Amino acid sequence: MNSGRRLVKKAVMLLLSFVMLLGTLLGVSPAKTEAAVANDFQASVMGPLTQVTDWDAFKNQLRTLKSNGVYAITTDVWWGLVESAGDNQFDWTYYKNYGNAVREAGLKWVPILSTHKCGGNVGDDCNIPLPSWLWSKGTADEMQFKSETGYVNNEAISPFWSGIGTQYSELYGSFADNFASYKDIIPKIYLSGGPSGELRFPSYYPAAGWSYPSRGKFQVYTDTAKAAFRTAMLAKYGSLSGVNSAWGTALTGAEQILPPGDGDGFYTNGGYTSAYGKDFLRWYQGVLENHLGVIAAAAHQKLDPVFGVRIGAKVSGVHWQMTSPTMPHSAEQAAGYYDYNALIQKFKDANLDLTFTCLEMYDNSASPNYSAPSTLVDTVSSIANSKGVRLNGENALPASGTGAFSKIEEKITHFGYNGFTLLRLANVVNADGSVTGEMANFKNYVVKYAAPVDPVHNLVTVYYKKGFATPYMHYRPAGGSWTTVPGVKMTDAEVQGYAKATIDIGSATQLEVAFNDGAGQWDSNATKNYFFNVGTWTYTPGTNGAAGTIASGAPSGGGTGNSVTVYYKKGFATPYIHYRPAGGSWTTAPGVKMADAEVQGYAKATIDIGSATQLEVAFNDGAGQWDSNATKNYFFNVGTWTYTPGTNGAAGSIASGAPSGGGTGNSVTVYYKKGFATPYIHYRPAGGSWTTVPGVKMADAEVQGYAKATIDIGSATQLEVAFNNGAGQWDSNATKNYFFNVGTWTYTPGTNGAAGSITQGAPQVALTDIDPSGQAGVLTWLAAA
Ligand SMILES: [Ca+2]
Known part of the structure; x- marks a missing residue:
């Protein structure tokens, strides 16, 4: 027994060293010489599973996250909530309120398009089933999972149902249509690949009688699933006799090609090491790989053109029974994980980021758990590193104490993680917005690695209907300091009869204003101040000293035309x-x-x-x-x-439409924070030809202080870049090139020749300071005032 365990461990170690050696030989591994997270690393927190009802209390909690250095909150966007009324009858109201709350708190928002049921799994405190109308679209045999023991599971739609691509595509498309205006706060989007949002079979479901640490059950016992297995094996070997020859069997009819009839026996009798067993396990995982390809294609088609951000999916950390002497890796295999190398290659091919979990856990290889989560995290992370697949980490259970958080730190720094998302809000922030005892650990071991985020620039634009011929605006950001009376003189707006001012209120969310004529005369007999939320507003004074009124948006004839x-x-x-x-x-x-x-x-x-x-x-x-x-x-x-x-x-x-950038290929947009006053981008698509030095002069971006370039890289998936000033001076002492995946990125040069840093998305400045005439923007006016 003991020697068997040691052998498995040895095999894992060997595999590890091989993977690391391979990475070194190919020179593709971002394996670090020193421990470090990726330079765009950010720390996020998972929102509660239950629905928010007290938005003010929730915003307080979010502000606490923001003030403690957390970058984003991730949120399950439940299919069962948004499309419950009927096929393609969407209601996004709740999630728009949610996005507004996140924006007001100054955080980023990472939606998880959750096409699985909420409830029934470990840690679930909710019950949101899939939309009920869905089940009339196909038969139960096609749409549900069925286990070895006949348990039928509807946590997520079975990948065998042919309608899945259409339904997911419609959901993704409606999300894109409805949240395009939230693009500024959405740096990433997650897809749900199955139960609990993970790409897996529902093999360990408590309601089906499973309890830890049993292996779980295979899930391909519907007629539809069995037929798929039969078809795949006949296709692989050409005929039944081909199958018999490969498996050493004497099957007399194709209907005898079946998944294991006795799951325990499949292991205890050694079937899992047979040609049949390997074929079955490979096919079983392949079902998940195909599913990932289907949902990734739908997501890239619907989401990329609108958001241009990384898309990710999640693999479960099935860490028990790994070193079992009789059933090694049986829990992982029932979940669909037989060959992590092939699984992660599918993430690479589908251009998805990988989220892996149980980063906080320690190995406990003793019977009966045979649990090796730390080893598993090492295996999966090494493979992802060697393939250049971006990694995000999570904890599996609420993390508590320095032991758990220091383990997370070890993993994210050793494997260059791009992000970590803590499960869950209540673990670090109380309902009243105060921090829990775990926040300090989260900050000390995880958040401290986060790349600095540019300060928030909330902008308020006020149009003033004259009124005073030369109106002044005396103001303060909510909770901040007042301007000196009479405040700033408003400039004539582009709309006749109006004056206008745009004020940067930093991270504040409201502007308090008193209007006057610059000569001691105040609006509304000086009895009233006005409050404006972030955004654009039109103010119309009252008559005879009465209070004025505020309307949303620019005056008609202006920006709303x-x-x-x-x-x-x-x-x-x-x-x-x-x-x-x-x-x-x-x-x-x-x-x-x-x-x-x-x-x-x-x-x-x-x-x-x-x-x-x-x-x-x-x-x-x-x-x-x-x-x-x-x-x-x-x-x-x-x-x-x-x-x-x-x-x-x-x-x-x-x-x-807008130009595609010269072709129909993949596109990379780079914002360059000045830095060089007239930056040039010298580049090549990965594996392609370099531009002629110094490359292309970057145009001024629509965001003050940045230059920008959008480059079509054809079918390549990465852009390699060296920045320079067009006159022989290169970024970071000419020692480093930068790599950008497809999408939008912001590059900030380092100081004193140090390497720069890359963050995802456009710079964090509100995009309202656009001036299509190419003249100075409103922020310049502010500086002059
Ligand atoms: Ca639909």
Whole structure:
């Protein structure tokens, strides 16, 4: 017995050393010479499973997370809540309230698109089944799991049901449609791959009679599942005789190709080491791999164009029975984990991040648990490192004390984790918003590794309807200090009859205002201050000293009118757009200079045409040279368009939408925090050719203090970059290139030649300080005031 255990352990060690050796030989492993997390590491916390009812108390808890350095809260977005009324009848109200609360607290929000049931598993304190209408879409045999002992489980839809891709795709698509305006707070999205949100079979379900540390049950005993196994084996070996020959069996009919009839015996009689056993276990895991491919494809199609963030899925840490002398790895195998190398390769192929759990646990290899979670975390993390799969960690059970948290620290630093998500909010924050005794451990062992996040810049824009001819705004961020009376003079707005100011209130969430004329006369007889939440508002004074009123949004005729965005493919190096709204007045020639677009090689302008429905345009170079020999004006409907000039004075062409960056391939957007005043990006798609030094000059981003480039890398999945100033000076003493996966990233140079850091997503500045004319933004005005 003992020697058997040692052998298994030895085999695991050998596998480990082999994986590490392989990584070293191939030079692909980000294995660290010194222990370190990844440079974009962030610490997050899981939200409660139960629904929030007291939003103010919840926001208090979130602010406590924020003030303790936590980056994001992860939230199960329950399918059974949002699509319960009927197929494609979505109600996202609750989660919009949730996103608003997260935004107000200054945190990021990581939604988990939870296509599994809430309730029935370890730690579940909720009961949200899947939408009931779902079960009429197919038969129970297709849609549910059935175990060795005949237990039917509906925690998640069986991967064998052919309708799963459609339903998931509809859910993902509706989420994207409804949460596009929350893009600024969503740095990552998780998919649920099965029960408890994990890519696995429901093999260890208490309601089915399972208790720790028993191995669990195989789950492929519906007719649909058995038929799939039969079909796969006949396809693999060509015929029944081929199957018999491979397995050393004498089956007389294909219907005899079956999953193990006696799960315990499959192990105790050694069947799991037979050709049949290996084929079965490989196929069983393959069902999960295929499922992961289906949901990843749907998610990338629906979510990538809207959010452009990393998508992740979760593998369960099935750590018991690993070293059992009679049933080694039987619990993992019933869950669907037979070959972690192949499983993690599927994450790589599907372009998904991997979340793995039980980072807080210690090995306890004694009978009857045969539990080796720490060894398991090492195995899975090493494989992910060697493949370049990004890792996020979780604890399996509520973490308590320095033992658990220091174990987490050991794992995240040894394997360069990109994130850690603590289970769960109540573990570190009390209901009243105060911290629990575990918060200090969480900070000391985990949060302290988080990459610094740029300070929050909440912006409030106030339009003031005149009223005072030269209005002043005396203000303070809620809880902050007042300006000196009379405050700041408001500037004339782009809408006739209004003045306007945009105020950066930092991490505050409200602006308190008293309006005056700069000469001692106050609004509403000086009896009232006004409060504005983050966002854009229009204030109309009352008459005869009465209190004024506040409406949401810009005044009509301003930002709420019809809008046309035109991308101009250069063409003229500094193009101008001379225009009028259909039926309206022309700009004075040459019109407005177009700003550089976020896509290389394009300029861009967004024009408010009020209630008009078309924009008429003539392009020119600002110096008397007109497009298409000045023979033609162009008409753009409301929306976004890309204009490409003709050659030799011929008329240009108009395509719907923004430019793709020059192709239909994968796209990487990099924000560069200045740093070099005029940064250049020298790059190549992974495995491809470098640009000619110094590379491409980065355009100013729509966010103050940043430059930006969007690069099409075709079918490559990574962009390799070296930054420089276009004049021979390179970032980080020219010692380091940077790698960016598909998506949007923000790069911050290091100081004194040190390497820079990369964080996911656009910079954390609200995007309202955009100025399409390319002139100074409102923040500049603030600085001058
Ligand atoms: Ca649907």
